[in-house]
Amino acid sequence: MLDEKQVELIHHEMDGMNSEEESARLEELLARNAEAKALFADLSSLSEMLAHIEERDPSPNIKKHILNAIQPQSHSPIRKDSFLRSIFKKLRPLPGLRYGYTFAAGLAAGLVLYALLGNNIQHGRPADISSLYGSMFLDELDESPEAVASFQFDLDEIEGNVVVKNSEGLVLVVLSLNSSNKVEALLEFKEDQLSFWGISKLDDDTNVSMESDKDYIRLTSVADNKYFILFEQQSTSLSAMNLKIVHSDNLLYEKSFMTAKKSEAN
């Protein structure tokens, strides 16, 4: 039976970690110990086998996608417009103007309510966000502008999807959650990239609680609903977000996604 030191000597030889003296000691061991010799032969054969594994070439699209996702003029903040002015200014180019203006008007109303009622939300404590809904979103906004990111998740008893839209620095995340269980959706972001502005939901009857801080929003809900969450992009560099779906303290799903295309981050 080989002792721990002898086994280590053999493995270290495979890894090129032995000194000349240790290699000489191993040679002696191999010459007189059949078990050591067999292990060394096995590991050598294994090492040789592993050398047969060929590297695969990644798709050229990977680099293209990464470069599309990141912004060339990185890590420099952009000048911020005044609050309401920037909303109207930024929504103006949307193809569906009437939706955009309704959205902005509703958003402004929602944000006033948010400012008045949502202090406890800002400090990371759970809160009822039902007072923040109203007309600050329109479902038809899904139709324009073009989605920056869009994906679905289909877990055991929870399914949903995310659509992200961006118009000149305003980022709308539309999150659909369908579950009969209590499920938590955590959106993480960097405060130097995105600033949370407001949230609304499609079904006012659903019981939802939310907590948020400068770098995350956590929604805890039961039943089906659709959430419209608005952010302002804080810098011209890449802006990204991470979504986690948690059920009973178990992380069921996690995905990072972009909130701006290269051209939109300019």
Add this chain to the structure above:
Amino acid sequence: MIEQDDAILIRQCLEGQSKSFEVLIDRYQKGIYNAAFRMLNNVQDAEDITQSVFIKAYENLNSFDFKHKFFNWIYRMAINESLNLMKQKKRFAGMEADYASTDDSPEEMFEAAELSERIGSSLMCLSAEHRILIILRHLQDLSYREVSYILEIPEKTVKSRLFTARQIFKDVLMKRGIVKNA
């Protein structure tokens, strides 16, 4: 020298020269992709992980610690992301069960596969913690110290797990008729 170059490229990137990040992508995307692919055995997942890792790296360049190598830093992200994905897809349990029930003949299981792919796919019979060790040490040729940094475990643990992983993997390859007993 490469590490020094990496540091220069990262600094250039932080100064707004995004072309420098392209060089880093070119330099390391293959390694990250292959590590993720061998962890997950799924092309699409490996591509997603690779993209996500570089995006996160770019996003977090400000917090990069220049004491470490860039590629070790992104490998750490890739491994963590791969593990998270595996947990989400609950592949882990399935794979271990797969290992326990590999009674099919090698011919049935790998008839059309090349040796490289037979060995690569056999990696999936290992538990995640053992598979990572084989990938990082043998396929990525990283040192114990580098693996220790990437996996955030002591070097001593790296060694003991690696030794165990090799033994188990050897048994898997033998069971699948890929290697014969010495």
